[in-house]
Amino acid sequence: MAMYINQEMCISCYACEQECPTKAIKFSNGKFEIDPRLCVECEGFYEEQQCVAICPIDGCILKLEELQ
């Protein structure tokens, strides 16, 4: 279970990167990405997903399983 960032919506504000307890969010090749091997959906750390909570763009960060 992991989250992903919709690249077309992300405004590269950097807000999510520092909130992630597992350092799953990286900036590479000019865009922010969530490493699905590191993202634990904040389970065991917080009640809600910190990246989703801080992202200023509604619907920019979604659950990977919602893609399918």
Ligand code: SF4
């Ligand atoms: S849901 Fe939590 S663990 Fe996953 S990328 Fe967002 S802040 Fe990091």
Ligand code: SF4
């Ligand atoms: S908080 Fe949202 S808009 Fe900002 S860098 Fe992260 S995903 Fe992109």
